[in-house]
Amino acid sequence: MTATPAPETPARQRVHLRIAGMTCAACADRVRRGLEQLEQTTATVNIATGTAEVHTLPWYRAEDFRQVVETAGYTVVPHPPTPEPPNNTPRTTTSPRAAVAVTVLTTATVLAATVFGSGTSTAPEFLLFALAAIAVAGAAAPIHTAAWRAARRGHTTMDTLTSLGLLGTLTYAAVATVGAADGVRYSAVATAVTMVALAGRRLKTRAERRAGASLRDLAARFARYATVLDDSGRETRLPVGELREGQRFRVGPGDIVAADGLVVDGAADLDVSVLTGETTPVPTATGDTVTAGSVALDGTLVIEAAAIGDRTRLARLLHAVERSTDERGDFQRLADRIAGRFVPASFALAALAGTGWLIVAGPDSAARAGLAVLLAACPCTLGLATPTAVLVAAGRAAQLGIFVKGQRVLEQAEGSAVVVFDKTGTLTDGAPAVVGVFPAATVSRRDVLCWAAAAESGSAHSVALAVRAAARAEDHDVPEARAVTEYPGSGVLGIAEGRRLAVGRPAFLRRHGFAVPADLAAQRRAQEQLGHTTVYVGAGDRVVGVIAVTERVHPAAARAIVQLHGLGLRTLLLTGDNPFAAQSVADRVGIGEVVAGVLPEDKAEVVTRLQESGRHVMFVGDGINDGPALAAADVGIALGTGADAAIDAADIVLAGRDLLRVPAAIGLAWATLATIRTNLRWAFGYNVVVVPMAALLLDPLAAAAAMAVSSLFVVSNSMRLRRFTPPGPSPQPTAVPEKVRR
Template structure:
């Protein structure tokens, strides 16, 4: 089964808009076949050409009809091998976008029709130049398309991640069905080591799932009942029963493919510049070719020589490498981004990342987990921390409050046995009360202590005060009217955030944080992470204003956020990066999306952007540099010194430049972002 179609993948040869129009309907095999047929027919044409006799003082044996052999073989090569260039030229002319195909089309047509005339008029024909030119151009295109196909290879692998079949559970029995027959809410069984066929939620089972091919997460992710799984990921050593949530175009993997396709269809500033340069180079080449032709004719040169100069100028000036220089690098970098856990929605965003000197993080959900966690436990009067946590969790197990859930999770992590509470009661605005082993236990905030007239002892008051300054929520545990201890809860800082801030600062990038929280909370998080600057008590509509404030200081700002209220700021920033688990509004407003909630990927984005830009500049140098040197040679500017560039050699140089550009781009695949 081919999954590429429903994942929005383009044909392997469609490298950017420029390349897509040029090779519409073509395949690597087509150029390979045409190259070999043209090569076989070109060899005898070259062997019987005058140039062989002049250079090697040797000529092969003659045979009847030899005079018409170059005409016959040259015509076959022109119409069979050169037809793709003629059709491509016609498409470009129809679209009013003359380019590489137009130049080749004019060059081979000029050489062919002059040679037809020359055969019957007794002039010198250009059949060996024509056949070698077409053969070398076919070879160049074949090598180019192989490189482009290789660049898309990793993207194709994404589309192959889905299995062909799924094991569905119906009426208590399992049966194998084609993936296309799978429906939402179906129950599927995924055996150990198998690929997960659809996005869904685990109903029964526990396992480690390898998500590296989709999210870039190198370690297997532990999954249990209620956890979500992604289509195309690989199940570990446990069997899973999964309720299907999304299939086909709705799956996460299909979304990845769609975003990558959109990114590859979008253009960067450099690509727009190179496309424009390729257009102007085409105009210059045609003008220069015509001027060269008439200049040589005016100088008294033979028509055959003048036509050969025209052909050489048109071929050497082909903007082939220029048209390939940027799209191929962009295609590879977009795919590389997807492999490393972030999706490029707009190429222009990836290009902008290299200039970023300030990263502005939204606090909640980006630097922190956006959920409560126990950060401190204090015990007094000889009680242990486990006793304090155990009593609190025993009562909170019956509550749905986020703080209560955080306490219970902490107790489970510590493997603390929970006791059964009796006569459980919610004390509105204060906390909860219950009896455990016939002892009255209370859990609640400062209001609880005030209502019970319990004073915080000196040994605890300073710690409680410090926790309050940090914006932490403090709860107290009381047993038989005596205070046993307290706990501090806060929005948990991601460990990855520390590494991300450290890595950004090592690169000399200014780090800032924006939050709606109080000054105390913002200051504490900033100090914990070593952030250079923070904005506290920022209302949702003010976030984009803070971005403008930074930009007014001549800073290039990357905004990292996940919520609906981050959308205006993401749009305002020079680079908007949305957390993949965030809202659709935030994701739509961003240029790049992080698949994982891992701020360390920001460093990878900047590194990939710099690597991509460097490759694009190198390719533009290779693509244009040879034109500057070779154009005067092709026009015959140094003919007085006996230096001439034959059309076939011009084709070699042009193809060589294109192949260098393709190989240089493909080298990007081997670079790491670690």
């Protein structure tokens, strides 16, 4: 059990629980309702992953949640010391590995019953009944135990139906054996029903665990140990949970980086594919930042830890995926409501069928019909229809470098009709280069570039980076600026060499009292018509120059836009840049609609206007300034190389900067929803058709087999998402190196 402050609501806490013993949607709903009885508490419970996420008041402690879960009849399982993916489902009383041995025992019992009861009147019926009793009461004991635990608390679950069906079949076999009325056949039916029930559960559990294999692969990228250095340089190998922020640790060849941090010594090539999706090693040296989960391929690094444990970027993304499998979307809420009423309805139908057949055909037919209804009823198909599909999709998405934060995202993605792109750093590589410096008649080119570099010395904006890079390339001595103030999306002000300096948009400089000569205004317009981005440079009280920069379009951008259009989606470019530069980029990538000259704070307003016109909107961005638009959109998509603010605000995070992951994410969302709908149609259809058939036609063995097949169909259909192929060329999947030291 872990409890961490919820970043989005500091006054509350978010608690993650691993719960054993849940076997159907009714179990999950009971746990959820119990947790939500705590004051100001909301909870989501996932039957497929055996987990619960609770948002509650800060004074509740682990013991409070444990008591609530145990009162509901289930068990809280301690969390492992290192992060795990959501499908490391706690072993429950109904699906341990020992189920394999149970199934073998049951099968042997059935075979023995078949041999001894194959038509000879001398078959030892009482011995066969004893074997059947061992199978039903012994091998299936976990099912009966779970059913009894629920009954003691006045609950009914899927285990209740199965347990009563198995015990009822065994009871009927006992009556038949004592009465010499074909006891062999009913003993064989009892063992066969047990075999089918246990085998079906075991296969379903194995399929569910396979569904999370991709997420487990990603979880393998967490280090278990770190080689920590003390002040004297002595090394101590510690569990990663004991690493603290500010401590230094060493990473050698084959080691996994244990925390996000800053390299303070050494050089190495790192495999950073877990977060960027790029398989090319990244040269890393002193002064570079690194992220947890990266793997040193050669060389040695000394890293100062800046973010550890759940605060690392990789952990935050994996926990976001875990929350996506816990969240209850519209489909899940519908299924849960129906499943919660299904078990009592099944008992009522079994009693009605038994009563009807007792009147019409006698006790034998009445017992057959009642038992068949209990064994055929399968509320677990309703409970598994959504979470298994979401779980498999989350794993496949992670393989493709796509981290989805919730079921709601999948539902919203299907309705999205417009995909809005930020320009700088999203469609372009975010590293523009200076292509022209145009000074006023009385000022040198060198002065304009140096003054601009001085004013931009503390800015992380792409234009500022380009200006400083140009000044360094020309080996200019840039003066030191003071009193620098940055106005995001507009410009910067500062003082250097006794002059007031400004760099930014035309309106920004005019607003701060800088006069614009006509020749420089004309030069700016000419450069913008060429598709360049421009800024004014001001010194004293007038504009003294124009700097033009250009950006390189991301290589995959045009292909991504083609794929989005192939999916029937509209695309729009939204940027604060000038219309000519924006249109130049839009033309190169194939976007037909452009909204330019928009201030960062107004991007969200543009998104809102699109929504008010009846359109569902996706927004793709990477910068701090994109946070409000990402949050306002129906679905926000952030690039994994972008700012933390953008990643936190987004609903989907893409590894690296490969824009082909945008259509891949949309295509996977659509495929997942189609799978969920198929699962729900099957679950509803099965229970509507087969349960009444069981009351009229099926014997208990056929009913048990139908129930097992129903659950397996839902899980198997969801597993098809593991083979999802994105439209067009696939983005590079993330991979785990074969040999790493954890």
